[in-house]
Amino acid sequence: MIQELKASYGHIFEEALINEIIQVGTYKEIPEGYKLMDIGEYIKGMPLLISGAIKVLREDNDGDELLLYYLEQGDTCSMTLTCCMGDAKSEIRAIAETDTKLIMVPVQKMEEWTAKYKSWRNFIFNSYHNRLNELLTTLDSIAFDKMDMRLIGYLKEKARINKEDTIQNTHQEIAYDLHTSRVVISRLLKKLEQMGKIELHRNHIKILDL
Amino acid sequence: MIQELKASYGHIFEEALINEIIQVGTYKEIPEGYKLMDIGEYIKGMPLLISGAIKVLREDNDGDELLLYYLEQGDTCSMTLTCCMGDAKSEIRAIAETDTKLIMVPVQKMEEWTAKYKSWRNFIFNSYHNRLNELLTTLDSIAFDKMDMRLIGYLKEKARINKEDTIQNTHQEIAYDLHTSRVVISRLLKKLEQMGKIELHRNHIKILDL
DNA sequence: GCTAGGCAGTAACAATGGTTACATAGTATT
DNA sequence: AATACTATGTAACCATTGTTACTGCCTAGC
Numbered sequence: 073m074i075q076e077l078k079a080s081y082g083h084i085f086e087e088a089l090i091n092e093i094i095q096v097g098t099y100k101e102i103p104e105g106y107k108l109m110d111i112g113e114y115i116k117g118m119p120l121l122i123s124g125a126i127k128v129l130r131e132d133n134d135g136d137e138l139l140l141y142y143l144e145q146g147d148t149c150s151m152t153l154t155c156c157m158g159d160a161k162s163e164i165r166a167i168a169e170t171d172t173k174l175i176m177v178p179v180q181k182m183e184e185w186t187a188k189y190k191s192w193r194n195f196i197f198n199s200y201h202n203r204l205n206e207l208l209t210t211l212d213s214i215a216f217d218k219m220d221m222r223l224i225g226y227l228k229e230k231a232r233i234n235k236e237d238t239i240q241n242t243h244q245e246i247a248y249d250l251h252t253s254r255v256v257i258s259r260l261l262k263k264l265e266q267m268g269k270i271e272l273h274r275n276h277i278k279i280l281d282l
Numbered sequence: 283m284i285q286e287l288k289a290s291y292g293h294i295f296e297e298a299l300i301n302e303i304i305q306v307g308t309y310k311e312i313p314e315g316y317k318l319m320d321i322g323e324y325i326k327g328m329p330l331l332i333s334g335a336i337k338v339l340r341e342d343n344d345g346d347e348l349l350l351y352y353l354e355q356g357d358t359c360s361m362t363l364t365c366c367m368g369d370a371k372s373e374i375r376a377i378a379e380t381d382t383k384l385i386m387v388p389v390q391k392m393e394e395w396t397a398k399y400k401s402w403r404n405f406i407f408n409s410y411h412n413r414l415n416e417l418l419t420t421l422d423s424i425a426f427d428k429m430d431m432r433l434i435g436y437l438k439e440k441a442r443i444n445k446e447d448t449i450q451n452t453h454q455e456i457a458y459d460l461h462t463s464r465v466v467i468s469r470l471l472k473k474l475e476q477m478g479k480i481e482l483h484r485n486h487i488k489i490l491d492l
Numbered sequence: 493g494c495t496a497g498g499c500a501g502t503a504a505c506a507a508t509g510g511t512t513a514c515a516t517a518g519t520a521t522t
Numbered sequence: 523a524a525t526a527c528t529a530t531g532t533a534a535c536c537a538t539t540g541t542t543a544c545t546g547c548c549t550a551g552c
Contacts, residue, residue: 124546132426140421150414153407160411163418177335185405186396193396197363200410201370205358207417208340208373211350215461216342219539242499251425253540258500274499278322452529463510468530475498484518484529 073099075174080122080145089189093120097175102168109149109166117176118152121145124172125233129165131253138214139226139249141206142169142233150203152179153196169233222250223260224282227270231279239277283309283477287385290332290355299399303330307385312378319359319376327386328362331355334382335443339375344463348424349436350458351416352379352443362389363406379443390393432460432471438492449487 074094082090097120103110108119111131119126126143143166151164154230185192213222226249230239239246243257250257261277264270271278284304292300307330312318318329321341329336336353353359353376361374395402422433436459440449449456453467460467471487474480481488 121299130422130425132422136426138425150410153410163415183400183403187400189395190397193393193535200360200363200414204410204414204417205373205415211417211421211424212340214341214421215340218537244499254500255502256539259502259539262501272309272500428507454529464530465511465532469509469532472531482530489502 073097073175076122076173077120084146084191084195086189086191089185089192092181092185093175093177096181097177097237099175100173102174104168104171106168107165108168109151109162109164111162111165113162115152115160115162115179117178118148118182119143119174119176121147122173122175124174125169126166126172127169127249129249130163130169133163136251137165137248138251140210141203142229144233147202148195148199150199153182153200177223187231209254219250219252219256220260220263223257224264224269226250227279228282237279239279241276241277242275283307283385286332286383286413287330291330294356294401294405295397296401299395299402302391302395303385303387306391307387309385310383310386312382314378314381316378317375318466319361319372319374321372321375323372325362325370325372325389327388328358328392329384329386330355331351332383332385334384335379336376336382337379337459339377339459340373341375346459346461347458350374350420351352351413352439357412358405358409360409363392363410391422429460429462429466430470430473433467434474434479434492436460437487437489441489447489449489450485452485 076099077090077093077097081093084091098117100126108126109115121143123145126149128140128143128149130138130140132138151162165226182196186196195210213225217225223246227239230241231237234240243261244254247254247257261270261272264282265272268280269282270280286309287303287307288300291303295303309326312334317337319325333355336359338350338353339360340348340350342348359376361372392406396406423435427435433456436456437449440451441447444450445488453471454464457464457467471480471482474484474492479492480490480492
């Protein structure tokens with residue numbers, strides 16, 4: 073844990089803070105698909121991501137989902153950042169996209185460290201800033217783009233996150249993430265294949281030239 | 283300024299902080315329609331709203347707009363909150379929705395006060411929290427609702443913000459805010475009128491029962 | 493090999509929203 | 523009052539997306 077913490081956060085946190093994290097934090101390895109947080113749940117701790125990726129989702133009234141963004145190494149969940157103020161419930165669902173290593177920090181420490189460590193303040197403000205900007209980017213694509221562009225963006229981002237040029241998902245799963253129907257995705261994917269941009273296979277999609 | 287600051291923020295900021303704000307802040311009265319901030323601009327100060335409302339917009343590649351949310355009394359612009367970290371440019375446009383009174387605080391103070399005052403930390407974290415949640419609500423309505431529901435929500439919110447049951451806007455202006463076309467808005471408004479929910483007039487809309 | 497279940501392809505159709513075009517009605521300017 | 527401008531009403535049409543239904547295909551389990 074100590075080595076991995078230093079590798080990921082050593083350059084942004086001061087020595088004393090690193091030591092405090094080591095003392096109160098718990099190292100966790102999360103398997104792909106594990107649900108870290110659900111809507112309406114109370115927030116217990118804040119995760120500092122060391123490796124892997126977490127997908128953050130929003131849910132509509134019918135229980136259908138919409139992918140918001142991914143958290144990666146060096147990120148934290150900004151939704152947990154306000155938990156220390158009161159009994160804030162989660163507005164989002166978080167699921168491990170890949171096997172993930174992280175350190176869980178008890179939320180009580182957050183307020184304390186914010187007063188104490190400048191590097192922690194910077195980290196927290198940066199996190200908020202990044203999350204807000206990610207949300208805006210997501211909102212842009214939903215509000216301004218048509219489904220074909222959203223799909224291309226989704227495939228690119230997914231490939232980047234998983235460090236592969238193959239998307240290991242069914243059309244149905246993609247449809248859930250983009251909040252549309254399987255038929256729509258199949259239709260658009262077929263068009264992309266005909267344009268020579270991807271190759272379609274059962275349960276996976278090979279990206280050629282997006 | 284002092285009285286108005288205390289009336290709006292006296293119950294959340296400690297005495298010493300109020301005094302600092304009085305020393306370094308500048309009181310401003312902003313007329314309706316004034317552009318406080320545009321996309322790509324560097325952020326100079328953070329506004330603490332005393333009265334009035336500010337609409338916050340996002341822009342697409344064609345220069346068309348989309349209303350994100352309103353800032354009201356007790357709010358601050360969370361986009362400015364990260365400016366102190368580096369040279370962050372604004373991602374949004376902010377325009378006074380009504381005549382607005384606010385206090386501008388130089389951004390350098392933010393980091394200093396975050397270390398020094400617990401009430402300031404709470405305020406900042408609360409602001410981020412509220413802004414994130416507002417953004418999520420906006421995103422929900424764009425992603426999950428159809429235009430008729432978005433329009434109803436828009437009219438309700440606009441009436442609430444302006445403390446009137448009359449919306450002083452043309453169909454074209456509403457269309458801009460919702461990122462759609464005037465014809466679509468006219469069509470839907472006419473339906474709402476036929477359902478007895480609103481009354482249409484030139485340049486304004488009377489809300490009956492939304 | 494056979495079968496059941498999940499996955500993908502596709503057609504046909506419906507619903508929603510965006511576009512163009514034009515008519516009409518207020519309002520302001522002269 | 524004549525004119526010009528802006529706001530609104532509405533029809534017709536198109537594009538995109540969503541829905542339903544049915545097909546065949548692959549694969550795991552028997």
